[in-house]
Amino acid sequence: MPKPYPEEFRRDVIAVARKGQAPLKQIAKDFGISESCLAGWLKKADITDGNRPGLTTAETEELRELRKRTKLLQQENEILRRAAAFFARELPPKMSYPLVLDLAADRIPVAVTCRVLGFSKQAFYKWMKDPVSPRDWDDAHLLNAALDIHADDPEFGYRFIADELADLGFEAGENRVQRLCSLQGIYSAFARRRALISRPGPPVHDDLVQRDFTAPGPNQLWLTDISEHRTDQGKLYICAVKDVWSNRIVGYSIDDRMTAELACAALRNAIGLRSPTATIVHSDRGSQFRSRKFVHLLSHNGLRGSMGRVAACADSSAMESWFALLQHNVLDRKRWATKEELRLAMVSWIERTYHRRRRQRGLSRLTPVEYEILNQAPLAA
Structure with missing residues (x-):
């Protein structure tokens, strides 16, 4: 079964197709998808935007969630009705635990009551064992x-x-x-706060690359980083993941905020399309890549993290060179009025020009897509 395309990629392809600058057949070829697939995406997008009758994906999900919520509300209604009068007394939080005992006497499970009222079962049983230690x-x-x-x-x-x-x-x-x-909050009247000194964050991974940006096969070494560019509406950030074997951008995400979710979204897109195993993901020491969410995503998918040193651009030079290429060919070519205009320009350059038209001498004068097709036997067959 083929891998589903990331939602962010689908939105970008639909936006390019709606501009009408090229036939659908040519757009599908440029982005590496079938014409029928693109037509299906456009149909679903028209339904979602209200231009065509039908039940949207969001509406289907909403109906499913509403059924679950209705069933859950029926179970919680009795607990909330009994708790309304109790919480009106404005007692301290730990004094709310007796309510759990009252509801348990009426055969309402302790686990359900604790979940609805925001308690943990461990804290309740600990209090019941020793209310005042x-x-x-x-x-x-x-x-x-x-x-x-x-x-x-x-x-x-x-x-x-x-x-x-x-x-x-x-x-x-x-x-x-x-x-x-x-x-x-008891402090001396003469206490003074110390000045905060900004220091680079500690690495959460060792440097497994040591500036050797080569790989004998696909999905063995990925590089990732984040770049930004100004528009008249504000800054736009892009996080990209590159496979050093073919120099292909296997995942990327674009947003107007540079958060940990931006890095996680790019990595999730790469994982969804490539299904890597024990891949080394090398980055700098940015807070997005040191975040708990990003580290958990690596370990959950069996990937190995790697980080360079502080203020050592050479430790990420292979990824920096790609961003310099993007800067020269897209970002610096004109002044961008809107974020959406810059976003579509970056997506079009990555998928249409860089992946399928720009030949690289390091790849025997092949494009990244051609290089992968010719060097992967199952895909070539």
Whole structure:
């Protein structure tokens, strides 16, 4: 079964086709899809935009979600009705746990009640086992004494407060006093905040590439990075993933915000089209590539992360050179009025020119698509 095209790629192809600058057959050929596939995409897009009658994909999903939600609301209605009066008392959060006991007495499962009311089962059972622990009791007394000491001498910080508590007969370490004072907001009147110093983030992966941007086969080494360009409507960011074996852009994403989701979307597009296994994904130390979401995406799909050093452009030179090519051929050619205009220009250049028309000497004067077709036996057959 063929791999589905990414949603972002489909939107870009539809936008290019609607401009009407070329026949549908030529556009389908330029983007590497069949004419019937493009016609189907345009039909679904017309239904979604209201230009043609029919049930859209979004409406079908919405009906399915509404049925699930209706069934769930029927189960939660009784809990919410009983909880309305209870929460109107404005009790502290932990005092809401007795409501779970009352509902459990009426044969309402504890798990359902905790989920609806926003509690965790572990926290509830821990509270039920020990509603007021000796530690909490001692902390409350320590905190009351610390407040009295600080009220008498506002210039006292947690160290002086700890000394005074020891003289009063309390047995508490300095770290414990510091934690309680921080939670309560007890600070010395002379305390000054330290200036924040910006430092590069720590790497979450080792450098597995060591500036050797070669690979004996496909899907063994990918490079990724993010670039930006200005338009009259603001900046537009693109994150691209390149396979160094064929120099093909196997995944990309374009957005007006440079977030971790931009990098994750580009990687998900590449994974959806290539199905890699144990592929090395090399990047710089940008916060998007160090984010928990991006690292989890790598490990969940069996990919290995790699990162270069700080302020070492040569560690990502192969990807930087591609962005320089994009800058010279697309971004710097004119002033872009809208983000959509620049987006379509980048997509058209990547799919139509770079992948299928621009020959590269490093690939024996072949385009990236031609090189992959000739060097992959199953695809060539």
